[in-house]
Amino acid sequence: MAEKNNANIGFEKQIWDAACVLWGHIPAAEYRKVIVGLIFLRYISSAFEKRYDELKAEGDGFEDDRDAYLEENIFFVPENARWNKISSAAHTPEIGTVIDDAMRAIEAENKSLKNVLPKNYASPDLDKRVLGDVVDLFTNMDMGDTEESKDLLGRTYEYCIAQFAAYEGVKGGEFYTPSSIVKTTVAILKPFSNCRVYDPCCGSGGMFVQSVKFIREHAGNRFGVSVYGQESNADP
Helix, strand or coil: CHHHHHHHHHHHHHHHHHHHHHCCCCCHHHHHHHHHHHHHHHHHHHHHHHHHHHHHHHCCCCCCCHHHHHCCCCCCCCHHHCHHHHHHCCCCCCHHHHHHHHHHHHHHHCHHHCCCCCCCCCCCCCCHHHHHHHHHHHHCCCCCCHHHHHHHHHHHHHHHHHHHHHHCCCCCCCCCCCHHHHHHHHHHHCCCCCCEEEECCCCCCHHHHHHHHHHHHCCCCHHHCEEEECCCCCCC
8 A cells, every 4th residue: 555655746847857967968858758658668568567577477378369468458568668678778878779669669569659759769878877877766666556557657647747837938838838727718618438539738638637637527438539739849
């Protein structure tokens, strides 16, 4: 129970503290790209590993069957992109390349992620010793309860985006719309199961996250909603 309490109360802050290891080592504009990419990579690897162990225990030989993951809405993570591969290389000069290669491998296996994931970890401007320390912090973070972590991941991402907006001095909602405003907008719109949600200024996707939350809280099927978005800024 201790781990669950820690996750429920301090998970977002814990990740923010991990991100602070990078403070002063890279420009602010690059900072959020590094940490949010690692959040995603750590999470999907954890979800994959949990499903992999379940399939292995069943003994039917489906642990390497991509469809066995897709049917559970889990991204298939190839062997060279799994977190144990990344963590074992944390304190090597090649850690940046290992992470970039992992991102490319995940995109190759999951076409919906093509050209979406950040691949800037091998940049000479990013201190590889510092990056290794951040990887260590993520390695020691428990995301094992992936069902609960789906909410934790969203809350963590939202928390970090809000912090980045504050520290980068972006005002007037250009970079980040407070979640309270988005939540109110969604409550007025009242999305329902099997509906389509369109946001012409989608930014980091807060409208979509809140729409799914609204549907789930009102006993709807959160997997039935379709989301569509546009954004003039390619790097929201």
